[in-house]
Amino acid sequence: MAGSDKKLTAKLVLPDSKEVALPVMVGAEDEHAIDIRNLRQDSGYVTLDTGYMNTGSTTSAITYLDGEQGILRYRGYPIEELAEKSNFVETSYLLINGQLPNKTQRDSFGRMLTRHSLIHEDMHQFFAGYPPTSHPMAVLSAMVTSLSAYYPDCLDRSAPVDLHITRLLSKVRTIAAFSYKKSIGQPLIYPKNSLNYGANFLHMMFAVPSEDYEVPPVLEKALNQLLILHADHEQNCSTSTVRMVGSSGANVYAAIASGILALWGPLHGGANQAVIEMLEQIHREGDDGSKFIEAAKDKKSGRKLMGFGHRVYKNYDPRAKIIKEQCDRILAGLHINDPLLDIAKKLEAAALGDDYFVERKLYPNVDFYSGIIMRAIGIPIEMFTVIFAIGRMPGWIANYKEIMDEATTRIYRPRQVYVGPTERHYVPIEKRGKNP
Numbered sequence: 001m002a003g004s005d006k007k008l009t010a011k012l013v014l015p016d017s018k019e020v021a022l023p024v025m026v027g028a029e030d031e032h033a034i035d036i037r038n039l040r041q042d043s044g045y046v047t048l049d050t051g052y053m054n055t056g057s058t059t060s061a062i063t064y065l066d067g068e069q070g071i072l073r074y075r076g077y078p079i080e081e082l083a084e085k086s087n088f089v090e091t092s093y094l095l096i097n098g099q100l101p102n103k104t105q106r107d108s109f110g111r112m113l114t115r116h117s118l119i120h121e122d123m124h125q126f127f128a129g130y131p132p133t134s135h136p137m138a139v140l141s142a143m144v145t146s147l148s149a150y151y152p153d154c155l156d157r158s159a160p161v162d163l164h165i166t167r168l169l170s171k172v173r174t175i176a177a178f179s180y181k182k183s184i185g186q187p188l189i190y191p192k193n194s195l196n197y198g199a200n201f202l203h204m205m206f207a208v209p210s211e212d213y214e215v216p217p218v219l220e221k222a223l224n225q226l227l228i229l230h231a232d233h234e235q236n237c238s239t240s241t242v243r244m245v246g247s248s249g250a251n252v253y254a255a256i257a258s259g260i261l262a263l264w265g266p267l268h269g270g271a272n273q274a275v276i277e278m279l280e281q282i283h284r285e286g287d288d289g290s291k292f293i294e295a296a297k298d299k300k301s302g303r304k305l306m307g308f309g310h311r312v313y314k315n316y317d318p319r320a321k322i323i324k325e326q327c328d329r330i331l332a333g334l335h336i337n338d339p340l341l342d343i344a345k346k347l348e349a350a351a352l353g354d355d356y357f358v359e360r361k362l363y364p365n366v367d368f369y370s371g372i373i374m375r376a377i378g379i380p381i382e383m384f385t386v387i388f389a390i391g392r393m394p395g396w397i398a399n400y401k402e403i404m405d406e407a408t409t410r411i412y413r414p415r416q417v418y419v420g421p422t423e424r425h426y427v428p429i430e431k432r433g434k435n436p
C-alpha cells in the first residue's frame, strides 16, 4: 500500500551540521521517494532540479511506468494487453474513471461520445480565417480554447466537468478533421453517428461529398491501436503542463489546450513529424543512414536521431515495440512497400549496435515507428502530432480530474535559485554609457 512509511526516514545533514529528518514515501510498486514537502519550512533550504530529472511532482493513481524495465500500465493494466484486446473508447473510460467499464457503462460512454461530436456552426468561420499553411496544432489548440467560450458553464469550478470531458474527447476529432479539410480546400465532412469513434474520424478526414467512402477496417484498427498507445504516459511535459495550468483553477478546455501546445514541440509529440522528415531526408540523399548516425553523435552538427532516446526509458519503449511489430502487419495488409520502413529498421539496428547510443541507453521511443503507420493510413505529416493529441486526450483529462478531485491540491508554484544581479539603483538614461 502506498503512503508515508513512518519507519523509513532519510537524513539530510546541512552545512551548519543541522540534521533534517525526511520521511520516505513508498509507492504502490515499491518506488521510494524522499518527501521534502516540509524541507523549506524546517531548514530554509529549497532543492534544485532543473528539468525535473529527480523530482516527483505529484502522487498519481493513473499510470505506472518503469523505464528501466520497459513497463507501462494504465490503471494497472499492461499496455500490451490493452493494445491487443481493448479499444480507444474503453481505454479512455478506464483512464478517466479508474476501472474498465461494464457493457452498460461502455455503451453509454460510446453513445455520449457519438452525440457530442458536432461543433457549433459559428466555429466553422474560425477555420476559414486561418491561412492554408497554418500548422494544424495551432488551429487545434486555438479551437479547444474556443470551446470554453461556447460552454461558459465550464468556468463554474463547483459544477461537474463530466459533460465537458465528453465534449473534448468527441469534438477533438471533428476539429482535427475540419482543420485538415480546410487546409486542402475540401468541404467539411460532418460526423456520422452510425460510425464508431475511430471510423468516424477517418470518415471526416478522407470522405468527400461526391463519393461513397467505406472506412477500411484495417485502417480503423491501426488508428485505434495508435490512439491506445498514446493515451497516457504519466508526468510527461504536456501532462505536467495540464496539471500545472489546472492547479490554478483554469477550466478544463484551457488546461487541455495548454497540454496540446506543450505536446507540439519536436522534443515531445512533435518528434513523430520530425522522424518522418529525417527518414525522408535520408532517403532523398541516398544515405543508408550511416552518415546521419555519425551526424547525430556529433553535438556540433545540431542533429539528433529523432525518435530515439527518452527521459524515463533506459530500455526499449514498450510502445515502440508494439508499433514496430504492427508496422509490418499493417503495411502488408495494405499492400504498401514503404522504403522509409527499411531505412528506419536499418537506422535502429545501426544505433543499437553503436557505442554512443548503447552507453547512453538510447532506444527507439513511441515516435520512431508511429509515423510510418500514420503515413500508411494516409494521414499527412503535419497531422501526426494532432493524432498524438487525440490519443493523449484521455490521459490529460484523467490527470486534470485527479488534480481537481484532490482536496489537498495546491497551485503549482516551484521555487528558483536566483543568479541575477544583486540590488542596484536606477540610473537615468542620460547618465547611462553606450553599453551599460
Ligand code: ACO
Pocket: 266, 267, 268, 269, 271, 296, 297, 303, 304, 305, 306, 307, 308, 309, 310, 311, 312, 360, 362, 365, 366, 367
Ligand atoms: N540522438 C543523439 N543523441 C541523443 C539523443 C538522440 N536522439 N537523445 C539523447 N542523446 C544524447 C544527448 O546528447 C546526451 O548526450 P551527452 O550525455 O553526451 O550530453 C545524452 O544522450 C542524454 O540525453 P539528454 O538530452 O540529456 O536526455 P533528456 O532526458 O534530457 O532528453 C529526449 C530526452 C528529449 C527525448 C532526447 O532523447 C531527445 O531529444 N530525443 C530526440 C527527440 C525525440 O525523439 N523526442 C520524443 C520523445 S518521446 C515523447 O515525448 C513522446
